[in-house]
Amino acid sequence: MKTLRLNSNDKAVLLGSRFFEKLSAAASDAILEGAVVTNHEEHDILFQQDEPVDSVFCVLSGLVRVYRLGKDGREADIAVFTKGELFGENAMFLGNRATANAQAIGSSTIARLDSRNLRKLAEQYPDIAQALMELLCRHGQMAEDCLAEDRLLTAPQRVASYILGHCPDGSTTFSFRLPFQKNVLAGKLGLAPEALSRAFSALRRSGVTVKGRMIEIHDRQALERF
Amino acid sequence: MKTLRLNSNDKAVLLGSRFFEKLSAAASDAILEGAVVTNHEEHDILFQQDEPVDSVFCVLSGLVRVYRLGKDGREADIAVFTKGELFGENAMFLGNRATANAQAIGSSTIARLDSRNLRKLAEQYPDIAQALMELLCRHGQMAEDCLAEDRLLTAPQRVASYILGHCPDGSTTFSFRLPFQKNVLAGKLGLAPEALSRAFSALRRSGVTVKGRMIEIHDRQALERF
DNA sequence: AACGTGAATTGACCTCGATCAAACAATTCT
DNA sequence: AGAATTGTTTGATCGAGGTCAATTCACGTT
Known part of the structure; x- marks a missing residue:
């Protein structure tokens, strides 16, 4: 090297x-x-x-x-x-x-x-x-945050929390691009890739659109409630 | 106060x-x-x-x-x-x-x-x-240790790891007293009390004796393999 | 634009641990 | 000592998420 x-x-x-x-x-x-x-x-x-x-x-x-x-x-x-x-x-x-x-x-x-x-x-x-x-x-x-989330939240809740962490406070609707492959996100959240996938599709019902690496939020409150 | x-x-x-x-x-x-x-x-x-x-x-x-x-x-x-x-x-x-x-x-x-x-x-x-x-x-x-253990080990393995953490390196057989109620240990390990109880009884087959707060280990290697 | 590779999704199945309920043990209190 | 309270164990059930297999999709390459 x-x-x-x-x-x-x-x-x-x-x-x-x-x-x-x-x-x-x-x-x-x-x-x-x-x-x-x-x-x-x-x-x-x-x-x-x-x-x-x-x-x-x-x-x-x-x-x-x-x-x-x-x-x-x-x-x-x-x-x-x-x-x-x-x-x-x-x-x-x-x-x-x-x-x-x-x-x-x-x-x-x-x-x-x-x-x-x-x-x-x-x-x-x-x-x-x-x-x-x-x-x-x-x-x-x-x-500590990770540990607490692992213990307190389900997979879709952890994903929601991750998304909300990227959402500016004011806006109710916004979108962003994942900084890495879903692969990596799954690992970071302590999930198998399949579980991440399923979590995303569970969130779809709460106004989250996923297309490739692009994430769109249409209803911030719905996500927070999840 | x-x-x-x-x-x-x-x-x-x-x-x-x-x-x-x-x-x-x-x-x-x-x-x-x-x-x-x-x-x-x-x-x-x-x-x-x-x-x-x-x-x-x-x-x-x-x-x-x-x-x-x-x-x-x-x-x-x-x-x-x-x-x-x-x-x-x-x-x-x-x-x-x-x-x-x-x-x-x-x-x-x-x-x-x-x-x-x-x-x-x-x-x-x-x-x-x-x-x-x-x-x-x-x-x-x-x-970080907790996080890694939560993600990599099952309940009995986490308990085994906790016990081994109290075992001096040389000895193959030893005993000690839990420094707090099982209640508290369960929380620390991220388990429900019932799951801790079941983990202990799973370890019984590997030479761990539990009587009240006293823990006895009869076969260190068996625990490490678990 | 078509292709090919690796990533992502979906379905089926199964295991682990949470939860609820009840029996049991061990403390503490009177 | 006996009662009452609290902690622990056991059983039964359920759901979340892991694993494996089979597609499907996305993207970089030609």
Whole structure:
């Protein structure tokens, strides 16, 4: 795997990401110092459970799926990350061992930030420590949200919740394009693809139109009630 | 609700907790400055989803259950905390709003650490920031572990996994006492109490003996294979 | 535009765990 | 000790969602 330096576009994506938004230029530069970029094909493995990892990652383009393996080989998605999102930060605090697997979905470019460096910088710059805490908190929240939804909602309700999460507050009718294959959405929601399909067709009765990756909502309230 | 100052025993519990273990005395004292203690009866609510929270909490005695509410009133446990564990730290990073509910299980004493103070101290003491990051990471991991187990394991497998988590590595046969009612364990594992009961009786065939709260394992390998 | 491949849907079936009801066990209270 | 309350187990039933197989559809390629 060939590693490259950041080009100016890569840098723009990183600096525009949520993690960097409140950081000073000095702090950001210090973090990006020594960052490298790798390109990946669909299904490439970025890291694996229990193996050493000495970077924090950021998606520059494409998608990354983070998942755990069951001993029977089945996979459970923990999260899916898109452009501008950092991931893999947990290993930093757990002896540089990954606690999950990460895999590119479709061809993707990934930045790697040295975690030793980042840890050191977090001691010098309180803002960096703060940004890291917010990152950890967001990711913790994501996992808790998932857990609660898995336990409280049925498949169609989870899908409705996902759709509503993409709907601007005011509008009662709107549409958007899924950012990835239904395949991937199913994994993210903890469903078999067939179950996602059936969930969509259950929602059709509540004014949801699905055509390819395009989702149309005609009655927000109906979805919320579901 | 009467709030008290920390007594020396309370202080000992706090300082012995995982969060404080690597902190200097100066840092610890600064955090505990202004900490208060409250006593709670079974079922007392400590905080509620979406309500303002300006403390980080620590269990001094008893148990606390953190859970989310579904709109139909059903509850999903996110975590259960015991003596010496901090919780409720997420609100610190999310505009001081709780993202879940917390409730005492049995009568409990709880310490409250002022979160404004803690945030300020995290800027001064890198060790405190580090301890907070580790706390956030652990809690994020807990949620991810739960999520993965929910998605990958059946009820008896989850129970087996819970039991094995209490089994020292070497031993093939050992026993321990559940730290809470089966009731609570069921919630923590995302099961109805009946399902937990049935899971235990399924494990009986693999050398697990359950008598009241006492659990005995006679064949570690059998459990691992389950 | 036709083709071909992989994705998505649909149907049939089956398993797991939730729910309800009732029996039973273990606490706590008087 | 006996009563009352609460926790736990067991049985029976039901529904949600997983799995497998067979189409159908969408999309990129030629």
